[in-house]
Amino acid sequence: RKEVEQDPGPFNVPEGATVAFNCTYSNSASQSFFWYRQDCRKEPKLLMSVYSSGNEDGRFTAQLNRASQYISLLIRDSKLSDSATYLCVVKETGFQKLVFGTGTRLLVSP
Amino acid sequence: NAGVMQNPRHLVRRRGQEARLRCSPMKGHSHVYWYRQLPEEGLKFMVYLQKENIIDESGMPKERFSAEFPKEGPSILRIQQVVRGDSAAYFCASSKTGDSYEQYFGPGTRLTVT
Numbered sequence: 076r077k078e079v080e081q082d083p084g085p086f087n088v089p090e091g092a093t094v095a096f097n098c099t100y101s102n103s104a105s106q107s108f109f110w111y112r113q114d115c116r117k118e119p120k121l122l123m124s125v126y127s128s129g130n131e132d133g134r135f136t137a138q139l140n141r142a143s144q145y146i147s148l149l150i151r152d153s154k155l156s157d158s159a160t161y162l163c164v165v166k167e168t169g170f171q172k173l174v175f176g177t178g179t180r181l182l183v184s185p
Numbered sequence: 186n187a188g189v190m191q192n193p194r195h196l197v198r199r200r201g202q203e204a205r206l207r208c209s210p211m212k213g214h215s216h217v218y219w220y221r222q223l224p225e226e227g228l229k230f231m232v233y234l235q236k237e238n239i240i241d242e243s244g245m246p247k248e249r250f251s252a253e254f255p256k257e258g259p260s261i262l263r264i265q266q267v268v269r270g271d272s273a274a275y276f277c278a279s280s281k282t283g284d285s286y287e288q289y290f291g292p293g294t295r296l297t298v299t
Contacts, residue, residue, distance in 0.1 A: 079227075116274075116295075117292065117293075118276055118290035118291060118292050118293055119228065119276070119290055120290070121287055162227065162228070170241065171216070171218070171233050171240070171241065171280075172218065172230035172233060172241060172243075172244065173218075173220075173228075173230065173278075173288060174230070175220075175227040175228040175229070176227055177226060177227035178227060
């Protein structure tokens with residue numbers, strides 16, 4: 076079983092749509108959670124951290140359910156520029172390495 | 186304020202040659218991490234270094250791969266006797282402290298083994 080699992084997609088949505096991605100992680104010792112964005116053949120960039128209480132940054136909302144070991148990302152009012160691969164990332168207590176999911180690809184069309 | 190720098194951006198090596206990948210962390214950062222992304226796969230952690238010390242190399246293949254972060258100069262990821270399966274994008278990240286939540290990634294080096 077993979078440490079971090081994501082639906083690879085692609086998710087094809089029109090501009091303005093709301094889209095949600097899910098992610099599950101297997102290690103209950105995971106302490107920190109993030110969503111990164113990776114554009115084609117480029118480096119991953121931090122989109123947002125994910126907190127237990129849930130957090131929002133503009134059109135983006137992240138949720139964490141520790142009991143179910145489940146993380147989500149909601150994107151509202153999708154823009155063409157949101158087209159990218161979204162990476163679910165966890166970090167275990169006491170370790171500095173990031174553990175990446177394989178990513179979910181989003182394609183936003185006009 | 187320059188970000189993480191990696192060079193070369195693209196590297197082509199024949200099977201059996203050596204590959205040297207360099208990473209200069211962001212200014213003020215003394216923690217460096219190397220990740221590898223195979224085609225159509227997620228990023229996989231390889232090694233975590235501080236100046237002159239390897240802290241965690243649990244993701245490094247046991248043979249042919251080594252990493253260093255000397256007191257002066259960039260971090261180096263060295264792959265000896267490359268094979269076709271080493272073809273991948275190698276990303277370096279840096280952070281200010283070991284407890285820092287955010288790791289800043291460089292643009293990567295794309296290694297192609299022919």
